[in-house]
Amino acid sequence: MNTTVDCPLCSNAGGLLVLQTPKWRVIRSTDDVNFPAFYRLIWQAHLAEFSDLAADERSCCMEAVVRIEQVLREALQPTKINLATLGNVVPHLHWHVIARFDWDSHFPNPVWGTARREVSGGAEARLPLPLVDLDRRVALALR
Amino acid sequence: MNTTVDCPLCSNAGGLLVLQTPKWRVIRSTDDVNFPAFYRLIWQAHLAEFSDLAADERSCCMEAVVRIEQVLREALQPTKINLATLGNVVPHLHWHVIARFDWDSHFPNPVWGTARREVSGGAEARLPLPLVDLDRRVALALR
DSSP, X not given: OOOOTTOHHXXXXXXXEEEEOSSEEEEEOOSOTTOXXXXXXXXXXXXXXXXXXXXXXXXXXXXXHHHHXXXXXXXXXXXXXXXXXXXXXXXXXXXEEEEEOTTSSSTTSOTXXXXXXXXXXXXXXXXXXXXXXXXXXXXXXXO | OOOOTTOHHHHSOOSEEEXXXXXXXXXXXXXXXXXXXXXXXXXXXXOOSGGGSOHHHHHHHHHHHHHHHHHHHHHHOOXXXXXXXXXXXXXXXXXXEEEEOTTSSSTTSOTTSOOOOOOTTOSGGGSSSOHHHHHHHHHHHHO
16 A cells, blocks of 8 residues: 655544544544534545545545535534545545534634634534544444 | 525526536636636535435536546646535535645635735636636536
8 A cells, every 4th residue: 555654644543533444544633623523534545636546446435425424414413514625735635524513613614714703612512412422423334 | 406596506507617417517616816727516406415415426426526636637737636515605515626736826725715825927827728728628528
């Protein structure tokens, strides 16, 4: 498998590991308290672009992404799901799967945009279930 | 087909129409001069989330997205491709396919983030081919 010494996603999990397979791993990001329900599917091999994957790999990748989305929708009933693969800073293929709420700090702006409000008490406290339970549901859906 | 009177993507093309099929259309966005190579695949039916599509529709959707990506990579050799479906403002399924360059106004920030520089002469002038030719290549790849 391609790996690159200088790549942080080759040398680190990149967040709290939820589940992994030989092709990809899913982590929950703990980088930003404003967005607690923020998962990433990280392709294990060091590739930059979605189109670097073969057709069957793209399909397997997006089916995993969509399962995460489905769990977030069912468990959290978010206002919207945001999916993105950018990789401008870390060009190692990873998909962001983010549950967004009309009350969250940035909505309707993207999480990378300008904050619109403060969420008193913090965002995690507003979720209808503990993150550890959400992780468990995500892992179960991906098995 | 589901359509919604209040939805701008049900009542307008949403940009310069490149190609359409019964399931989706591809437009080039002319909203932001900083990002001239910015295409959107818009699902024709009014659905909010990627997981609202059936599995075969998701597959057809992403194969079209990836063809756009491939054309942008071949024609422009961008630093990175950004793919995203957000829909916080317009919850009608659409995918952003954006060619990013290390010289562009925001790189490595997302296009929704903070600008980092001014691009003298404008971004479009730096592309290696006219946008009308790029549109033609995208349309050809999608046929």
